[in-house]
Amino acid sequence: MKLLTHNMLTSHVKGVTKGYPLLIKQATEVKVNEVDFNPQFVTRMIPKLEWSALVHAAEELGQRQDLPDELVPEYENNEEFLKKVHRVLLEVEVIEGCLRCPESGREFPISRGIPNMLLNEDEV
Amino acid sequence: VWRSTCYGFDTVRCTVRCWRAHTAGTSLLSRCPSSRCRCRCRRVERVPLILITGRSYRSEPEREVYLQRPEERGGERCNLHGGRHDTVRRLHAAAWTNMMEEAASQLERDHVHSVYDKIAPYFNDSRYKAWPKYLHINEEVFKLGCDVCRPLVDFAWSQGHEVQMCDGLHLPYRDGCFDAVLSIAVIHHLSTKERRIRAIKEMARTLQVGGRIMIYVWAMEQKRRRFEKQDIFVPWNPNPHSPSGFKAEHPAPRRRAAAQSVTEAIDNTDKHRKVRSTSSVADEEDLSGTTPQQSTQRLWFFSRSLDSVFDFGSLSISRSSSRDLSTLSPPTGENEGNKASRRGRGQRLIKQVSSFFYPPSAIGSEEDVFDSVPGLNKGQNDPGGNNNATTTTNDNNNGPANQTVSVSLAQECGSLALPDLVPFQEHLKPSGDEGRGGLQGEEQQQSTRSPQGSEGQAEGSCLRYYHVFREGELAELIENHVEELHVKHTYFDHANWCVVAEKVQVWRI
Numbered sequence A: 001m002k003l004l005t006h007n008m009l010t011s012h013v014k015g016v017t018k019g020y021p022l023l024i025k026q027a028t029e030v031k032v033n034e035v036d037f038n039p040q041f042v043t044r045m046i047p048k049l050e051w052s053a054l055v056h057a058a059e060e061l062g063q064r065q066d067l068p069d070e071l072v073p074e075y076e077n078n079e080e081f082l083k084k085v086h087r088v089l090l091e092v093e094v095i096e097g098c099l100r101c102p103e104s105g106r107e108f109p110i111s112r113g114i115p116n117m118l119l120n121e122d123e124v
Numbered sequence B: 001v002w003r004s005t006c007y008g009f010d011t012v013r014c015t016v017r018c019w020r021a022h023t024a025g026t027s028l029l030s031r032c033p034s035s036r037c038r039c040r041c042r043r044v045e046r047v048p049l050i051l052i053t054g055r056s057y058r059s060e061p062e063r064e065v066y067l068q069r070p071e072e073r074g075g076e077r078c079n080l081h082g083g084r085h086d087t088v089r090r091l092h093a094a095a096w097t098n099m100m101e102e103a104a105s106q107l108e109r110d111h112v113h114s115v116y117d118k119i120a121p122y123f124n125d126s127r128y129k130a131w132p133k134y135l136h137i138n139e140e141v142f143k144l145g146c147d148v149c150r151p152l153v154d155f156a157w158s159q160g161h162e163v164q165m166c167d168g169l170h171l172p173y174r175d176g177c178f179d180a181v182l183s184i185a186v187i188h189h190l191s192t193k194e195r196r197i198r199a200i201k202e203m204a205r206t207l208q209v210g211g212r213i214m215i216y217v218w219a220m221e222q223k224r225r226r227f228e229k230q231d232i233f234v235p236w237n238p239n240p241h242s243p244s245g246f247k248a249e250h251p252a253p254r255r256r257a258a259a260q261s262v263t264e265a266i267d268n269t270d271k272h273r274k275v276r277s278t279s280s281v282a283d284e285e286d287l288s289g290t291t292p293q294q295s296t297q298r299l300w301f302f303s304r305s306l307d308s309v310f311d312f313g314s315l316s317i318s319r320s321s322s323r324d325l326s327t328l329s330p331p332t333g334e335n336e337g338n339k340a341s342r343r344g345r346g347q348r349l350i351k352q353v354s355s356f357f358y359p360p361s362a363i364g365s366e367e368d369v370f371d372s373v374p375g376l377n378k379g380q381n382d383p384g385g386n387n388n389a390t391t392t393t394n395d396n397n398n399g400p401a402n403q404t405v406s407v408s409l410a411q412e413c414g415s416l417a418l419p420d421l422v423p424f425q426e427h428l429k430p431s432g433d434e435g436r437g438g439l440q441g442e443e444q445q446q447s448t449r450s451p452q453g454s455e456g457q458a459e460g461s462c463l464r465y466y467h468v469f470r471e472g473e474l475a476e477l478i479e480n481h482v483e484e485l486h487v488k489h490t491y492f493d494h495a496n497w498c499v500v501a502e503k504v505q506v507w508r509i
Helices: A001-008 A039-048 A052-062 A079-091 B085-123 B126-135 B152-158 B193-206 B250-260 B267-274 B283-284 B292-306 B336-353 B367-371 B433-462 B473-481
Strands: A023-032 A091-098 A107-110 B011-014 B045-046 B142-147 B162-165 B180-186 B207-218 B230-233 B312-318 B464-465 B485-494 B496-503
Touching: A001 A052, A001 A079, A001 A091, A001 B142, A001 B162, A023 A052, A039 A079, A052 A079, A079 A091, B011 B283, B085 B152, B085 B464, B142 B152, B152 B162, B180 B193, B193 B207, B473 B485, B473 B496
Parallel strands: B142 B162, B142 B312, B180 B207, B180 B312
Antiparallel strands: A023 A091, A091 A107, B011 B045, B207 B496, B230 B464, B485 B496
């Protein structure tokens, strides 16, 4: 599970209103891959992200490095910044771990790189 | 004394004075058991009404519900509640919905999820290549895929895609985060109209305003033949070229179906821009080939409709199916006796309802299922004598107290989105002895069918449930029930109906 994916995921347990963002816990296996850097891609993805959630997730994994708390203005031309974002979004991947709903505490396991977001009957 | 048991699908009530209905499962005497009714009447009437008490929904405590007579009988007002019939009806509606929801989940579990889990390993052959195609479309686009079937999701991941396991009725994505959603051969696996609508609404929820969704479903109108019914079971044929019956899949639909329940968003413009020579997705899958005209039209169509809309952004892939993980096993002893028996019965009822969905035999005619008249079986709750000789004949059905559900519905629930599968026929109304005789006849009929049913179930374990769509059905579904989506295009594409719709802002006053 890449952090870009994580940015889109939310808990949908019944009754939960604030199921986003999911907390990444017990990340026992985290990989950092090499992915081709595409500045336009990153530039266009940034507006779609919840920046604070991304930073928080990166921090949980210890991969934040020097990612700023707030978005840098005029990031489109800031290649260094884009590269940092690229790394956090696409190169960091959680292979084993779990995602915790911030409100209910329900944990969604991540195994073999795939988060299992299926709910049980009573949570639906 | 004539005794019978109310199973929750019909009820017996005092016709003289109190009209009081009885809770499911209680043994009913021919005289009104209500303490409030002083009439001590001997006339009790079996009424085709729905009464579901017990585990209707969690927020409501279990309680008796007072019923009104069906309209056709004159619709007398309830003596106990005066004019509060709407409340009564809504309660029933919700309870009924809940029950059918469980039946629908069960059906999907048996005939979609488990089948795909079984056949997933076989998908990694040449036929399956069409599927990754959806995900490999455009490198500029970030795609997310999801599915209920673990093996398929694993495979997708091994190909380098970001995928999740989830339920299409509850997508784990935040609102409005996708620019496009693609649902290919997914919706048709949902067993009720209501669930199909929910799945579409759920996908629409994750769409940004202005974003588009494309839905592909199996068409009832196929090239060579029409499916006779809209709700069918299709055996999975591992050999695409073997001459199986029509109901066994054609290679084309199968591949698409195999591609399955994976819905995904494709930026077709880019795809076609980059690789003009390849035929469109459908083309490749259709072994019978396609006319150049068709493919050009499709290409043109795609590029025209999606060109200006697809910005790049993340695309969503989802498969809708309900994943009801809880088993419907009877409750443990921790429940209090009354509740337990009721719940157990409720579950048996569900099994009964679900069993109507199962074809009598693997490749048998599904017509039987749809033409069957559910017999009315008066089982027994207490070991005491019973007027029926039917309990023995229905042994092969579930549970010791075999209860055939009479699913005839009162008009009260007519407005609900009921599963298409279940044939709603008025059950024969027994009135006293004559009824009993007639009923026994029915029960015999039912019992002869049930052995086939259980056999069919075993043999047909690789039967997949489909609800195939008529022309215009999908578009109509969206237009009438999903106000946040506006249908832009619909077309027929090699045994599939396709609808492209756009998410619109809905203003509420």
